[in-house]
Amino acid sequence: MAPRLLNPTHRQIGALSTIDLRNMQIFRQVADAGGITAAVERFGIEKTAASRAVRALELRLDGSLCARGPKGFALTDYGREVYAAAAAMDDALDTARNLINRAHQTLEGEVRFGLCDNCLTNTDAKISDAIELFQRMAPSVRLSLSIYPPDQLVQAIGDREVHLGVTSAEHATGETLVGEPLFLEKTRLYCCPQPGEPPPHLHRLATRGYGVVVRRFTKEGPGRMSRRIAAAWTSEASGLEAVATLINTGRCVGLLPDHFVEGTRMRRPFIVVPGSEELITSTVFSVVHERDRIVSQAVSALRDVLIDVARKSGTAAKARAMLG
Numbered sequence: 320m321a322p323r324l325l326n327p328t329h330r331q332i333g334a335l336s337t338i339d340l341r342n343m344q345i346f347r348q349v350a351d352a353g354g355i356t357a358a359v360e361r362f363g364i365e366k367t368a369a370s371r372a373v374r375a376l377e378l379r380l381d382g383s384l385c386a387r388g389p390k391g392f393a394l395t396d397y398g399r400e401v402y403a404a405a406a407a408m409d410d411a412l413d414t415a416r417n418l419i420n421r422a423h424q425t426l427e428g429e430v431r432f433g434l435c436d437n438c439l440t441n442t443d444a445k446i447s448d449a450i451e452l453f454q455r456m457a458p459s460v461r462l463s464l465s466i467y468p469p470d471q472l473v474q475a476i477g478d479r480e481v482h483l484g485v486t487s488a489e490h491a492t493g494e495t496l497v498g499e500p501l502f503l504e505k506t507r508l509y510c511c512p513q514p515g516e517p518p519p520h521l522h523r524l525a526t527r528g529y530g531v532v533v534r535r536f537t538k539e540g541p542g543r544m545s546r547r548i549a550a551a552w553t554s555e556a557s558g559l560e561a562v563a564t565l566i567n568t569g570r571c572v573g574l575l576p577d578h579f580v581e582g583t584r585m586r587r588p589f590i591v592v593p594g595s596e597e598l599i600t601s602t603v604f605s606v607v608h609e610r611d612r613i614v615s616q617a618v619s620a621l622r623d624v625l626i627d628v629a630r631k632s633g634t635a636a637k638a639r640a641m642l643g
Contacts, residue, residue: 332380339379340408345372346384347405351478354392376401406479410613426457426617433481435469435604437559440582443502443637444604446485449628453621460617468558470536476609482618485625488603488642490536498605499622500638501629505577506602508548508595511587513569521594524550524572532556532565532573544598545574563589574598603638 335343345364352358355369377384384398394402413428438444454462467475469490475481477495485501510529512518519527531550535557546553554571556562562573567585572592580589606625608614614622629635 339376342372342376342379343401343405343408345369346376347402347409349373349392350385350394350398350402351480355387357392413613413615426620427459428615428617429461430463430483430615430617430621431481432462432464432621433472433475433484433486434464434466435472435484435486436466437576437579438485438604441502441504441576441578443504443578443632443634444485445502445628445632445634446625448632449621449625452628453624456624457617457620462621468536473607476607479609479612482612482614483606483608483622485604485606488605495610496607497610498607499626500603500605500635500642501625502604502634503638503641504602504604506574506600507577508572508592508598509566509575509580509589510572510592511567511569511585511589513587516569518590518593519572521548521592521598524548524592527551528570530554530571532562532571534559534562534574544600548572548598574600601641603641605638 345358345368348362348364349355349358349369352361355366355373358364358369359366373384380397380401382397382401383395384401385395386393432450434446438446450462450464453460465475465481467484467486469486472481472484472486473490473496476484487504488498488500508521510518519529524531528551530552531545531548532554533545533556535555550572554565556565556573559575559579563575563579563583563585565571566573566575566589567587569587575589583589606622608618608622626635629638
């Protein structure tokens, strides 16, 4: 039987109680996870408690917040409005906590930090250095780190899965994000010729039977340069490790960061494709957060530490110069 949907009334809602606020927080967790079962796995809440909270909130607010049935989970129009109110409530609580912590001159709370994948081998990134300093200055802060592909990290910031992220400026575009450059990543076109074969020239890839690997993103992103390369065929890959694996077959070429090549040991050495100098690119990586989101004192402190470490190491100046 399909779930009965409540139609929101025009009745004004009175003062919200502590229970109402808690139910709104649980509703937001359910919405963020994409359903009650997913919220149980992701946030560790009890399934019955989550179901009761959402149902109680619907009754309290006189309207259906989400559809739950065989077709999956989806917010109603009213549910999206209530979700926005729940997000505003959480922002207000963050502001209050920030003011209290500032009065005590302490850093507490939670920081969810997102990092673009495959930065570990980039010696210019200095991420571990910054986190080490932050943990010393803010031992009471609960810091979590998650790794994302660059386009998915931007989405995670928009979905408020993370407070702060470090990703390529190429993906962190638009008016909703604000960023500060930290470091650069240089990318070249690589191949792994089979034993006894010379590396293929860029303009002879098709005649030599080489394919080109295109890294897949939700938006076109850096993959657009790979698609312009004339080759015998094209193969898509998700993630740098997948790109490198296909290149290492000896039958493909693909774009890889220099630091990834230098920090990866595979059965055949990576060689820059002759004649591909025009394809060398330098990408700026920045620390970003939502422009209109209220950030806590702890989140702001981690951002400041990341920027300070990058400035002192000289990598920020190089990145800023690349942006002009």
